[in-house]
Amino acid sequence: MAxxxxxxxxxxxREMTKPLLIACMGISVMMVSGFLFELADLIIIKQVxxxxxxKLLVYRLPSLMVQTFPLAVLFATLYSLGRLVKDNEYTAFRxxxxxxxxxxxxxxxxAIIMAGLTFFINEKISPWATHRSQNIIRQVVLQETPxxxxxxxxxxxxxxxFFYVGxxxxxxxxxxxxxxxxxxxxxxxxxxxxxxxxRFFDDIWYLHEGLAIDFDEAGYPAFQVRFDQYEINVxxxxxxxxxxxxxxxxxxxxxxxxxxxxxxxxxxxxxxxxVDYHIKLAIPISAIVFVLLGVPLSINFGRGKxxxxxxxxxxxxxxYVLLSLARSLGRNDILAPFLAAWLPNAIFxxxxxxxxxxxxxxxx
Numbered sequence: 001m002a003x004x005x006x007x008x009x010x011x012x013x014r015e016m017t018k019p020l021l022i023a024c025m026g027i028s029v030m031m032v033s034g035f036l037f038e039l040a041d042l043i044i045i046k047q048v049x050x051x052x053x054x055k056l057l058v059y060r061l062p063s064l065m066v067q068t069f070p071l072a073v074l075f076a077t078l079y080s081l082g083r084l085v086k087d088n089e090y091t092a093f094r095x096x097x098x099x100x101x102x103x104x105x106x107x108x109x110x111a112i113i114m115a116g117l118t119f120f121i122n123e124k125i126s127p128w129a130t131h132r133s134q135n136i137i138r139q140v141v142l143q144e145t146p147x148x149x150x151x152x153x154x155x156x157x158x159x160x161x162f163f164y165v166g167x168x169x170x171x172x173x174x175x176x177x178x179x180x181x182x183x184x185x186x187x188x189x190x191x192x193x194x195x196x197x198x199r200f201f202d203d204i205w206y207l208h209e210g211l212a213i214d215f216d217e218a219g220y221p222a223f224q225v226r227f228d229q230y231e232i233n234v235x236x237x238x239x240x241x242x243x244x245x246x247x248x249x250x251x252x253x254x255x256x257x258x259x260x261x262x263x264x265x266x267x268x269x270x271x272x273x274x275v276d277y278h279i280k281l282a283i284p285i286s287a288i289v290f291v292l293l294g295v296p297l298s299i300n301f302g303r304g305k306x307x308x309x310x311x312x313x314x315x316x317x318x319x320y321v322l323l324s325l326a327r328s329l330g331r332n333d334i335l336a337p338f339l340a341a342w343l344p345n346a347i348f349x350x351x352x353x354x355x356x357x358x359x360x361x362x363x364x
Contacts, residue, residue, distance in 0.1 A: 020114075031068065062121050073290050074316065076110075118287060162181040176197055178197075209228060253277060
């Protein structure tokens, strides 16, 4: 029972919760403030209805929360523990018999809760809300311009047809990097059609320089033929695909995994999608990594509120620079997708463990 210290645990959790809530609100306000300039342009310049803009803002909040929570955990750890060190409360805890590792437990407890909440929002709420916000942009904001399908999007057509289009150029009426997966006939055997380019007119797509593959019941290619041009009736004009198309940000990990499995069986390069798939888990877990780095950093160097703010800004900036760089390397096949997504967490975790071991060495 010596391990359980409810009074000290509640105190440390309370000390961390206050700056955590403040950081959540502050970081969210800063992120929303930047977005408000875009919303003001929609109302004033594009004359979009105020209600549509309000809905757009509300639907963006879950994705902002996913970015905010891990950063707030880092700030709260540095701020609260830095104050404890400055006011000698950390020394009092140590003299009372609490080890360095035991003091870390309440901070990890809060981080695990925030990581779970972030993952839940990122998996269950954010994809749906992001999809709704993107549909507002597609249907309302861009209604005065020719519609276009964004890069790397998926949508389901009439019947059992699934489409992937790398890019659409509306003014030229052309398509690039196309894949159509359909179930045909009474036996429902799949057919895969891929093409490097194509063009569309009304509800007809004309695909160029592609390959059509029929699969048998075991899932192996039974017949394939190359074509210079292939005509496919998609059943509706490309504008009607608005509301159906989805980017990886509009999909949960489970949905994205299904698309990756489908595309990998077709022989397409799915590294770009795999990077986004792993990042959807890496970002929530970063809250725990930030505590493992923030606690020893605060104890060794943290003295006061100002330093906590400065360290938070430096670490947050460094983390997202690493994440952006690693993501780009992964999408361009320079790094393995799993490594690209988890590299920033691995580097920060290594630094945290190094500081922990360094602190333990000083105490020996």
